[in-house]
Amino acid sequence: xxxxxxxxxxxxxxxxxxxxxxxxxxxxxxxxxxxxxxxxxxxxxxxxxxxxxxxxxxxxxxxxxxxxxxxxxxxxxxxxxxxxxxxxxxxxxxxxxxxxxxxxxxxxxxxxxxxxxxxxxxxxxxxxxxxxxxxxxxxxxxxxxxxxxxxxxxxxxxxxxxxxxxxxxxxxxxxxxxxxxxxxxxxxxxxxxxxxxxxxxxxxxxxxxxxxxxxxxxxxxxxxxxxxxxxxxxxxxxxxxxxxxxxxxxxxxxxxxxxxxxxxxxxxxxxxxxxxxxxxxxxxxxxxxxxxxxxxxxxxxxxxxxxxxxxxxxxxxxxxxxxxxxxxxxxxxxxxxxxxxxxxxxxxxxxxxxxxxxxxxxxxxxxxxxxxxxxxxxxxxxxxxxxxxxxxxxxxxxxxxxxxxxxxxxxxxxxxxxxxxxxxxxxxxxxxxxxxxxxxxxxxxxxxxxxxxxxxxxxxxxxxxxxxxxxxxxxxxxxxxxxxxxxxxxxxxxxxxxxxxxxxxxxxxxxxxxxxxxxxxxxxxxxxxxxxxxxxxxxxxxxxxxxxxxxxxxxxxxxxxxxxxxxxxxxxxxxxxxxxxxxxxxxxxxxxxxxxxxxxxxxxxxxxxxxxxxxxxxxxxxxxxxxxxxxxxxxxxxxxxxxxxxxxxxxxxxxxxxxxxxxxxxxxxxxxxxxxxxxxxxxxxxxxxxxxxxxxxxxxxxxxxxxxxxxxxxxxxxxxxxxxxxxx
Numbered sequence: 001x002x003x004x005x006x007x008x009x010x011x012x013x014x015x016x017x018x019x020x021x022x023x024x025x026x027x028x029x030x031x032x033x034x035x036x037x038x039x040x041x042x043x044x045x046x047x048x049x050x051x052x053x054x055x056x057x058x059x060x061x062x063x064x065x066x067x068x069x070x071x072x073x074x075x076x077x078x079x080x081x082x083x084x085x086x087x088x089x090x091x092x093x094x095x096x097x098x099x100x101x102x103x104x105x106x107x108x109x110x111x112x113x114x115x116x117x118x119x120x121x122x123x124x125x126x127x128x129x130x131x132x133x134x135x136x137x138x139x140x141x142x143x144x145x146x147x148x149x150x151x152x153x154x155x156x157x158x159x160x161x162x163x164x165x166x167x168x169x170x171x172x173x174x175x176x177x178x179x180x181x182x183x184x185x186x187x188x189x190x191x192x193x194x195x196x197x198x199x200x201x202x203x204x205x206x207x208x209x210x211x212x213x214x215x216x217x218x219x220x221x222x223x224x225x226x227x228x229x230x231x232x233x234x235x236x237x238x239x240x241x242x243x244x245x246x247x248x249x250x251x252x253x254x255x256x257x258x259x260x261x262x263x264x265x266x267x268x269x270x271x272x273x274x275x276x277x278x279x280x281x282x283x284x285x286x287x288x289x290x291x292x293x294x295x296x297x298x299x300x301x302x303x304x305x306x307x308x309x310x311x312x313x314x315x316x317x318x319x320x321x322x323x324x325x326x327x328x329x330x331x332x333x334x335x336x337x338x339x340x341x342x343x344x345x346x347x348x349x350x351x352x353x354x355x356x357x358x359x360x361x362x363x364x365x366x367x368x369x370x371x372x373x374x375x376x377x378x379x380x381x382x383x384x385x386x387x388x389x390x391x392x393x394x395x396x397x398x399x400x401x402x403x404x405x406x407x408x409x410x411x412x413x414x415x416x417x418x419x420x421x422x423x424x425x426x427x428x429x430x431x432x433x434x435x436x437x438x439x440x441x442x443x444x445x446x447x448x449x450x451x452x453x454x455x456x457x458x459x460x461x462x463x464x465x466x467x468x469x470x471x472x473x474x475x476x477x478x479x480x481x482x483x484x485x486x487x488x489x490x491x492x493x494x495x496x497x498x499x500x501x502x503x504x505x506x507x508x509x510x511x512x513x514x515x516x517x518x519x520x521x522x523x524x525x526x527x528x529x530x531x532x533x534x535x536x537x538x539x540x541x542x543x544x545x546x547x548x549x550x551x552x553x554x555x556x557x558x559x560x561x562x563x564x565x566x567x568x569x570x571x572x573x574x575x576x577x578x579x580x581x582x583x584x585x586x587x588x589x590x591x592x593x594x595x596x597x598x599x600x601x602x603x604x605x606x607x608x609x610x611x612x613x614x615x616x617x618x619x620x621x622x623x624x625x626x627x628x629x630x631x632x633x634x635x636x637x638x639x640x641x642x643x644x645x646x647x648x649x650x651x652x653x654x655x656x657x658x659x660x661x662x663x664x665x666x667x668x669x670x671x672x673x674x675x676x677x678x679x680x681x682x683x684x685x686x687x688x689x690x691x692x693x694x695x696x697x698x699x700x701x702x703x704x705x706x707x708x709x710x711x712x713x714x715x716x717x718x719x720x721x722x723x724x725x726x727x728x
Contacts, residue, residue, distance in 0.1 A: 007031075011038035017370065024364040032350055032358035035302040036365060039268035040275055043531050046369040049497035050529045053374075053507060056514040061523035063486050069280075071115040071192055071264060072182065073525025075486040077551055081444040082189065084118035084182035087126070087452065087491045087547050089530035094176040097235040098143025099150070104238040104310055105178040106151040111264035114247050115313065117189040117254045118182025121426055122439055123152045123419075124452045125162040125178050126491070126545045130171030132407050132723045137166065140174045141724060148178070149418040154240035155247070158427055159419035160437035161450065166407040167457055167587075169384055172535025177491045177528075177545050179452055183441065190254055192263045193280035194316045194342050199260055201274070201285060201340035202322060204329055205246045205312040207295040212236035212269070212308025242311040242334070249332035250313055258325050260316040269307045271365075273314040274340075275348060279366040284343035288351040291339040301350060301357045316342060376507045377500035381594060384460060384541070388590030396664060396706035403584055403629040403665065404636060404716040407723055414721040428555040432641070433562075435480040435625055440555050447555040449483035451548055455628070456493075456541030458667075461582035462596040463505045467512030467544045469596070472604050472669040474548040475520055476625040479608035480672070481558045482615035483550030488517060490527040490546045495539025497531050505542035506531075513544060519601045522548065552616065559615055561624040562641030566693045568621050569678035570635075570648055571686025574607035575600055576626055578658055578666025584629050585665045597668060604670040610684065611672050619680050626671030632664040632699055632706070634673045635690075636713050639697050645710045648690030649700030660704035 008018040011034065021037050022028055029037060039045060047054070059067045065074040065082045072086040090105030102125075110120045125148055130137035141164075152159045157180075194201075212235065253259050261281070263273045270287060278285045289304040299307075317325050322338055329336035343349075348365060350358035361368075390402050403409055416431040428438040428447060436451040453473040459466030471488070478485055490513060495502040517524055533540045552558070563570075579597050580586050614620050622642070626634045631650055639646050653663035674681060675692055682688070698707040 008034060008038065012042055013038055017041060020370065024368055025360065030358060032302040032305060033360055035306050036271045036358065039271050039306050040365055041369040044267055045272055047529055048369050049372050049374060049531060050492065050506065051371050053510040056510055057524040058514065058517050059523055059525065061487065064523050064525055065186060066116060067525050071112040073487060073489055074116065074118065074189065075525065075549060076186065077441060077444045077448065078446060079444045080186055081441065082184050082186045083448055083549055084113050084116055084184060085179065085489055085549050086112050086526050087177055087179035087489050087545065088528040089491050089493060090176045090178065091173065091493065091530050091533055093235040094144055095140065095174050098140045099147040100235050100237055102144040102147030102176045103151040104236045105176050106148055107238045107240065107243050107310055108266050109178045109180040110157065110243065111266065111313065113180045113182035114250055115192065115262050115264045118184035119251060120157045120180050121183050121424055122181040122437065122450065123157055123159045123178065124437065124450060124547065126452050126454060127164045128170040128175035128456065128543060129166050131166050131168055134171055137171060138724060138726055144176050145415045145418055151238060151240045153420045155244045156423050158421050158423045160421050160427055160439065161431050162452060164412055164415060165456065167541060169538065169540045172537060173533045173540050175493050175540065175543060179547050181450060188254055190259060190262050192261055192277055194277035194283050194285060195260055195281045196316065196318065197283060197342055197344045198319065199342040200317045200319050200322050200338050201287065201342065202315045202317050202325055202336055203292060203312060203339045204249065204315060204336045205334055206239065206242050206309060207293040207335060208304055208307050208309045209295045210299065210303060210307060213303055213306055236308050236310050238310045245332045245334045246311055246313060249329055249334045252328055253325060258317065258321050260318065263314045265312040265314060267308065269305065271305050275362060275366045277314065277316065278348055278362045282346065284345045284347045284362060285340060286343055286349045286351060287340040288354065290353045291337050293335050293337050301352050305350060374497055374503035374507055375500055376504035378504050379501045382592060383501060386590040386592050390588035392589050396701065396704045397708050399585065399665060400632050400636065400706055400708065401712065401716045402588060403633050404713060405719045406584055407720060408584060409629050409633060410720040411718050412720065414724060429481065429558060429560065433560050434558060435477040435561055436483065438481050438555050438558050447552050449478050449481045449550045449552055451477035452545060453477065454543055454545035456543035457587060458582040458596060459509060459544060460541040461592065461594055463508035463542050464512040465596040465598055467509040468516040468599060468601065469669050470544055470546050471513065471516035471520065472599060472601065473627060474546050475608050476669065476672065478548055478550035479612045480623040480625055481552060482612050483552040484612060485520065485522045485548050485550045487525040488522050488546055488548045489525060490544060492529045493533055493540065493543040493545065494531050495534045502539055509542055509544045516601060520605055557616055557618045559620045559623050561638055562622055563638045563644045563646060563675050563692045564621050564642055566644060568675045568692040569681050569688055570646060570675050570690040570692060571681040571688050573611060573672040573674055573684060573686045574670040575603035576671030577668055578630055578653060578662045579668050580662055580666050583665060583667040599669045607670055607672065614684055619676060620674050621676040622674065624673045626673055628667065630665040630667050631671065635699060636697050638673060639710060640714045640717050644692055645694035645696045646690055646692050647694065647698045650689065651700060652687050654702065660701040664699065664701050664704060
């Protein structure tokens with residue numbers, strides 16, 4: 001601790017927060033109480049700078065089974081079944097130790113899902129790193145991808161999709177957001193609220209060590225700076241094989257009706273799990289730390305209470321069933337211990353061998369943290385740096401190849417091949433085969449589609465419009481596989497909310513998220529906020545990551561994104577109005593600045609419905625939404641995926657007023673590239689732009705027309721492994 005600095009400040013509490021704690025306790029807190037308050041009053045746990053904003057989000061819907069406030073959200077998929085899902089961040093741990101940071105992010109989000117009684121069936125991830133010419137960024141990318149693959153592959157849950165972006169503002173502070181999808185009988189699902197005075201508190205899973213102590217306050221609720229290697233002890237160590245046993249154990253206990261409630265131990269460990277269960281149930285809890293199984297001797301009570309050791313769950317069990325619960329834990333070779341009891345009076349007491357070492361009102365600990373109003377101020381202009389990698393006026397062929405080889409657009413097969421995408425036998429479409437992952441649910445008689453999306457660069461250009469675009473991108477990806485949205489989860493990754501520009505970005509982005517979800521009628525069933533994502537060079541791009549789950553009746557009708565038949569017509573559907581503002585081409589030219597065009601949400605929603613209906617009817621040979629890199633890149637991607645060239649043009653976009661480069665490489669929501677029978681596309685109302693066939697990718701655009709061989713385009717698009725290795 002710095003000489004002369006109060007301990008509470010070292011733990012992330014402000015002077016006024018500490019004074020409020022003293023007021024609520026009627027005395028100064030001891031070390032155990034101070035540690036617990038510092039964790040639950042941290043930004044990571046209390047959402048003290050974002051909770052008021054999140055009240056804007058729509059959370060109600062006919063299909064919502066569980067919404068915000070539970071470990072994960074869930075939606076009804078019919079026939080007595082529900083799909084649970086949530087996305088969370090593990091950004092700062094991954095920036096300090098990428099392998100374990102990413103691995104434990106996957107483990108933690110899976111526990112959120114099986115804590116409500118849903119079996120994890122799929123993982124997706126959304127990753128952000130600095131540019132690949134940086135040694136540090138390549139190190140973080142390699143470690144995070146290996147960590148995700150290690151945990152998911154070991155536990156046997158398919159990683160079915162995701163996204164990876166590379167931008168300079170993520171150089172020091174990478175983003176690792178992990179999403180888990182679970183499947184459950186609705187009647188078997190359980191909530192986290194503790195209930196029943198006199199019921200026992202049982203800790204299950206791995207033993208408790210010193211790893212992760214202070215993670216939520218010391219690591220996750222502060223900016224990163226120089227010397228962060230010293231924070232490695234706050235990064236947890238994961239064991240997927242231990243989690244696999246714990247998963248099966250918990251699901252059996254729930255199936256047999258042996259648990260009153262269940263909560264995972266994530267950030268803040270026992271402090272948050274016990275506190276949140278007590279708060280949700282309106283009860284008190286006693287915990288005796290002497291009963292907690294330890295893997296390190298001589299741990300202090302405060303260390304036991306705030307340890308973030310992985311693969312642990314906390315359950316409320318009726319006293320007469322404790323031995324049966326522990327017997328099943330023994331069957332699965334997972335640890336268990338009866339460590340406390342549910343009490344009346346609304347207080348949480350920490351004991352050691354029966355002696356009270358800490359006592360606090362549950363309301364003060366869990367809900368007493370002050371919530372702050374932001375002081376947003378719109379910056380006067382672009383607050384991030386630009387660097388030019390492609391000169392304006394380059395030949396259109398060079399522009400297309402530069403975009404295809406951009407790490408943001410290039411094939412991510414190098415990463416996906418490190419993940420098992422088909423384990424569990426539910427995967428209908430593997431990564432890169434379609435714009436959304438598709439999972440069959442034969443028990444429910446249907447299927448679901450999942451997409452996770454975000455573009456921090458475009459949100460930095462306009463936080464409101466950019467966030468709306470992220471939601472629309474998710475909806476379009478679902479439409480490409482014939483899925484109708486059921487619910488949305490989000491992970492809001494932003495910089496310091498105490499700075500005016502950061503507060504403005506967060507405020508505008510949440511408003512955009514709320515307005516887009518209201519317009520589409522998609523409820524937000526849960527999410528995560530990760531703030532203080534800043535390094536010595538400044539903040540990250542504001543990065544709201546949104547993930548959407550949708551339902552489709554027949555996975556056999558799903559079209560892929562690849563051209564499949566010589567002679568098929570190619571068409572464009574939807575209100576696509578391309579602009580170079582915030583685009584990948586603008587980035588490469590060093591021309592980024594504030595401002596994005598306003599999308600017509602209603603028109604995009606109508607186009608999604610049109611495409612969704614056509615896909616369900618089996619009318620389309622391929623569907624691909626127009627996204628990063630614009631229409632020319634979408635055309636090239638469909639050609640590369642199918643191994644078939646095409647002859648196309650963008651003349652109708654030029655007739656609408658788009659300049660040639662805007663028509664080729666401009667970005668914006670609402671565009672679907674489709675192929676199939678000519679008459680069918682005309683019936684759909686598509687603008688016909690070409691024909692599938694040949695060995696060239698040819699796109700007419702007046703004096704900026706281009707033609708490149710399929711082989712040349714494929715080589716550029718598949719260049720990420722070389723770039724990740726630092727050799728090209």
